[in-house]
Amino acid sequence: MSAAETPEPRVLPQVMAFNEAVRQCMREDPDVFVAGEDVGAFGGVFGTFAGLQKEFGEDRVVDTPISEQAIVGLGVGSAVTGLRPIVDLMFMDFVCVAMDQIVNQAAKLKYMFGGTARIPLTITTGGGAGLSAAAQHSQSLEAMLCHIPGLKVVCPSSAYDMKGLMVSCIREDNPTILVKNKRMLGDAGEVPEELYAVPLGQANVVRPGSDVTVVAYGRMVSEATKAAERLADEGIDCEIIDPRTLQPLDTDTIVASARRTNRVVVVHEAVRFGGLGAEIAAQVQEEAFDHLDAPVARVAAPFSPVPFSPALEGHYIPDAKRIAAGIRDTLDRPQPGG
Amino acid sequence: MELSADTLKDLHRRMVRIRLFEEAAGRLAEANKLPGFLHLYVGQEAVAAGVCVALTDRDHITSTHRGHGHLVAKGGDFNRMMAELMGKATGYCKGKGGSMHISDLELGMLGANGIVGAGAPIAVGAAFTDRYRGEGNVAVAFFGDGATNIGAFHEAANMACALRLPCVFVCENNEYGEFTPRHKTMAITDIIDRAAGYGMPGVMVDGMDAVAVHEAAVESVARARAGEGPSLIEAKTYRYYNHHGVQNLGLKYRPDEEVEQWKQRDAIEGLERRLAEAGVLSSDEAAEVWAAIGADVEAAITFAEESPLPEPDSLLVDVYSVTGEDR
Numbered sequence: 001m002s003a004a005e006t007p008e009p010r011v012l013p014q015v016m017a018f019n020e021a022v023r024q025c026m027r028e029d030p031d032v033f034v035a036g037e038d039v040g041a042f043g044g045v046f047g048t049f050a051g052l053q054k055e056f057g058e059d060r061v062v063d064t065p066i067s068e069q070a071i072v073g074l075g076v077g078s079a080v081t082g083l084r085p086i087v088d089l090m091f092m093d094f095v096c097v098a099m100d101q102i103v104n105q106a107a108k109l110k111y112m113f114g115g116t117a118r119i120p121l122t123i124t125t126g127g128g129a130g131l132s133a134a135a136q137h138s139q140s141l142e143a144m145l146c147h148i149p150g151l152k153v154v155c156p157s158s159a160y161d162m163k164g165l166m167v168s169c170i171r172e173d174n175p176t177i178l179v180k181n182k183r184m185l186g187d188a189g190e191v192p193e194e195l196y197a198v199p200l201g202q203a204n205v206v207r208p209g210s211d212v213t214v215v216a217y218g219r220m221v222s223e224a225t226k227a228a229e230r231l232a233d234e235g236i237d238c239e240i241i242d243p244r245t246l247q248p249l250d251t252d253t254i255v256a257s258a259r260r261t262n263r264v265v266v267v268h269e270a271v272r273f274g275g276l277g278a279e280i281a282a283q284v285q286e287e288a289f290d291h292l293d294a295p296v297a298r299v300a301a302p303f304s305p306v307p308f309s310p311a312l313e314g315h316y317i318p319d320a321k322r323i324a325a326g327i328r329d330t331l332d333r334p335q336p337g338g
Numbered sequence: 339m340e341l342s343a344d345t346l347k348d349l350h351r352r353m354v355r356i357r358l359f360e361e362a363a364g365r366l367a368e369a370n371k372l373p374g375f376l377h378l379y380v381g382q383e384a385v386a387a388g389v390c391v392a393l394t395d396r397d398h399i400t401s402t403h404r405g406h407g408h409l410v411a412k413g414g415d416f417n418r419m420m421a422e423l424m425g426k427a428t429g430y431c432k433g434k435g436g437s438m439h440i441s442d443l444e445l446g447m448l449g450a451n452g453i454v455g456a457g458a459p460i461a462v463g464a465a466f467t468d469r470y471r472g473e474g475n476v477a478v479a480f481f482g483d484g485a486t487n488i489g490a491f492h493e494a495a496n497m498a499c500a501l502r503l504p505c506v507f508v509c510e511n512n513e514y515g516e517f518t519p520r521h522k523t524m525a526i527t528d529i530i531d532r533a534a535g536y537g538m539p540g541v542m543v544d545g546m547d548a549v550a551v552h553e554a555a556v557e558s559v560a561r562a563r564a565g566e567g568p569s570l571i572e573a574k575t576y577r578y579y580n581h582h583g584v585q586n587l588g589l590k591y592r593p594d595e596e597v598e599q600w601k602q603r604d605a606i607e608g609l610e611r612r613l614a615e616a617g618v619l620s621s622d623e624a625a626e627v628w629a630a631i632g633a634d635v636e637a638a639i640t641f642a643e644e645s646p647l648p649e650p651d652s653l654l655v656d657v658y659s660v661t662g663e664d665r
Contacts, residue, residue, distance in 0.1 A: 033470070059470065065500055070459045070493035077463015077477070080448060081398060083470060085463075100490065104453050105460060112439040113449060114432035115656035149657050173659040 010193055015185040017159040018048050018124075021166035022086060024195045026056055029084060032170060035062040035074055036088030036124075045090055046126060046185050068094050072101035072123065079121040079175075080109060086170060091137045092127035092179060095145070106175040107150030121176070122169040127155075128181040128219055128269055129317050135305035138313075140218070140270035145177055146247040146279070152176040152200055153247040157221035159189035161244055164198025172200060181219040181269075203250035205257070209239035212327055213257040215280055216267040217243050224267050226320035231327060238327060246276055254280060255287040262293040263330050267323050272300035294333040299326035339553045343618045345391060349548045350613060350624070352387035353606050354631050356380075356407045359416060362635045363406065363423055363437075364584040372423050374436050379407030381578035384605035385510045386411035388551025388573075389478060392559045398446040398464035398477040400457030403438050404577070405450025408480055412447045414440075416638035426645035433648040434656070446475075454515075455485040458494035458507065465498060465505035465562075476504040476562040484515025486529050495570070499536040504562035506555070507538075507570045510545060516581045517591045533570040545575030546605045549612070576600035 012020070026032045033056075034049055040063035043050030053061035064071050068089055075087035089095055095102065102123065109117040129138035145153045152174055156162040162180070169176040206221055207228055216224040221242045228238035239257050243250055258264045264284050266277035281296035299318050307313050341349075360380045367376045379386065382404075390411035393399070401408040409419060414430075422429025423437055430440050441449035448464060451457045461479035468475040485491050486509060498505040509529045513520050526532070530540030539561075543554045551573050558569035578597060579586045587594045613619035619627075 062501070065493070065497055067493035067497055069490045070462060070497040073456075073459020073490065073494060074463040074466055074497065077398075077400075077448070077460035078466045078470070079463070080443070080460070081464045081467035083467050100453055100456055101459060105451075105456055109449065110659055111656050112431060112435040113441045113443070114430060114434050116431075116441070116443050118659050120659075152658075171661065173661040173663075 017163040068097035138306035203253040227323035353383040384548035392555040420642040455488035465503035545573030
C-alpha cells in the first residue's frame with residue numbers, strides 16, 4: 001500500500017471514545033445497561049452517554065433519582081443477579097455518598113459469600129480538578145478505592161485507552177471504577193472504530209527513557225510528557241510509565257524501569273499524603289532498593305481541599321513546571337558515595 | 339383468602355425449622371462453640387415464613403444482620419448453615435462470611451448483611467434484573483424498624499417506586515433498633531406511614547400471625563409480578579432474645595413483662611392451635627414435625643462439628659472473580 005492509500009487515523013475526543021465503548025458493548029451484550037443521574041435523554045452532564053437512550057431505549061439507559069447509594073445498590077443487586085450494569089456517579093466526590101454500597105457491598109459480596117457471587121459492575125465517574133468546581137466537585141479519591149480488596153480502579157489518560165479500558169471494565173467480572181478526568185474529555189487521540197480492549201493491570205510505557213522513571217496517570221500523563229519534552233532540551237531522558245490501572249497495579253513494569261534508570265518520580269493530581277505515590281514508592285524500595293540512586297520522589301497536590309479561585313487552583317494542581325522541577329531535584333541528588 | 343392445608347403446613351414447618359435452628363445456635367453460642375456475633379431470629383418466624391411461602395426459588399430476597407430465619411424460610415440447608423456459623427470450610431460461605439453474611443444465591447437469597455439498611459438498594463437492583471428479564475420474578479427486601487431511619491432505605495424505596503420495579507419491602511418492626519426502643523428514634527408509631535411518601539401502598543399486619551403475613555405477602559407479590567410496582571408491608575413482631583447473644587430477660591432497655599406478653603402471642607403456638615382446630619395438623623402430627631426437624635438440626639451440628647476448618651491457603655481465594663470463568 002502506498003502512502004497515499006494509507007487511511008487517515010480516526011481521531012476522537014475522550015468523551016466520544018468512552019461513549020463508543022459503551023455503545024459497542026451494549027450492542028454486543030444485551031445484559032449491559034446504563035443507570036445514573038441525567039444519563040438518559042440529557043446524555044450525561046459531560047455528554048458521556050449522549051445518544052445512548054435513543055438507540056437502546058429507556059429500559060437500558062435509565063435515568064435515576066439523585067440517590068448515589070441506591071444507584072450503586074442498583075448496580076450491585078443487578079450484577080449479582082446476572083446483569084452487567086454500568087452505573088454513573090456524576091462526580092468522583094459523590095463516591096463518598098455511595099461508599100457503603102461500594103466498599104461494604106460491591107467489593108465484599110464475592111468473598112463473604114465464599115466465592116458464589118459474581119459482581120460484573122462498572123462504576124464510572126468524573127474526577128480531577130481544574131474547572132473551578134471547588135472542593136466537592138474536583139477531588140481525586142482513587143487512593144481510597146485502591147485500598148479496598150475486591151475493587152479494580154482504572155484511570156485512562158488517552159482517548160485510545162479510554163475506549164479500550166472501558167471495554168475491559170464492562171467485560172470484567174469484578175466491580176471496577178473507571179475515572180474519567182473531566183478536564184480531558186475533550187482531548188482527542190487516535191481511536192480505532194472496531195471494538196477493542198486494553199487489558200486491566202497492564203502499564204503503558206508512554207515514553208521510553210534512560211535517566212529517570214516518571215510514573216504518572218490520568219491527566220498527569222500529558223503534564224509529565226510536557227515536562228519530559230522540556231527536560232530533553234536539557235539532556236535529561238525521562239521514561240514515562242502510565243499504570244492505567246491503579247488496582248491491580250502493574251508493579252513489574254515500574255520496578256523493571258526503576259532498576260534501569262535508578263531514579264523514580266511519581267506524579268499524581270491527588271494529595272500527596274497517603275496517595276498512590278506512597279504505595280508506589282514503598283513497592284519500588286521493596287523490589288529495587290539496591291538499584292536506587294535517590295529516594296523515590298513524589299509530585300502531587302498539597303494537603304488541602306481543592307480551592308475554588310483559579311488563582312489558587314493553579315497552585316494546587318501539579319503541572320509540567322512542577323513535575324520538571326521534581327525530576328531535576330531527583331537527578332541533582334548526589335549519587336551514593338559520589 | 340382460603341389457604342390450602344399444604345400451604346398452612348408449609349408455613350408451620352418453615353417456622354419450626356427457624357425456631358429449632360436458632361435455639362440450637364443459641365445453645366452452641368452459650369457453649370462458646372460459635373465465633374463472632376449471633377443475632378437470633380426467634381420470635382419473628384411468622385414474618386420470614388409468611389413471606390417466603392409466597393415466593394419461588396427464582397424470586398430474590400435480601401436480608402439483615404438477623405438473617406438466619408430468612409435463609410431457612412427460603413429453603414436453606416441446615417448443614418451448610420451450621421457449618422458456616424462454626425466457620426467451617428463446608429459452610430455456605432466456606433467460613434468467610436459467618437452468621438452475618440450467610441447466603442444462598444441458588445435459592446435467590448442474596449445475603450444476610452452486616453450493614454443496617456444496605457440490603458434494600460441491593461433488592462432494588464435484583465428487582466431491576468427481574469423486570470429486565472421479564473420472567474415475572476420479584477425481589478423482597480427484609481429489614482427492621484431501625485433500618486427505616488437510614489438513608490439507604492429511603493433511596494431504595496424512592497427509586498423502586500420511581501422505576502416501578504417488582505420489589506416488596508418487608509419491615510419487621512420488633513420495636514427495638516439494637517438496644518434502643520423505637521419510640522426514641524422516630525416520631526411515628528407505624529412504619530407504613532412512610533409508604534405514602536414514596537407513592538406505594540403500606541400494609542399493616544400482625545407479625546405474630548403467619549397467615550396474616552402470608553396473605554399480605556401474596557397480595558404484594560402479585561402486585562409486583564403484575565408490574566404494578568412496590569409495596570411496603572409492616573409486620574409488628576418481637577425478638578425474644580437480646581439484639582445479639584442469648585440473653586432474653588433482665589435486659590436494661592426492655593422490661594421482662596413485655597417479653598412475656600409477646601411470648602403469650604407466640605406465632606408458632608398460635609398457628610398450631612389454629613391448625614389443630616381446623617383439623618389440618620393434630621398436636622401429635624405437630625410433635626412429629628418438631629421431632630423430625632430437631633433430628634435434622636442435630637445432624638447439622640454433627641456435620642458442622644465434623645467438618646474441616648478452612649485451609650489457610652484459602653485466605654486469598656475469591657477476593658476477585660476470574661473474568662470469564664463460571665459464566
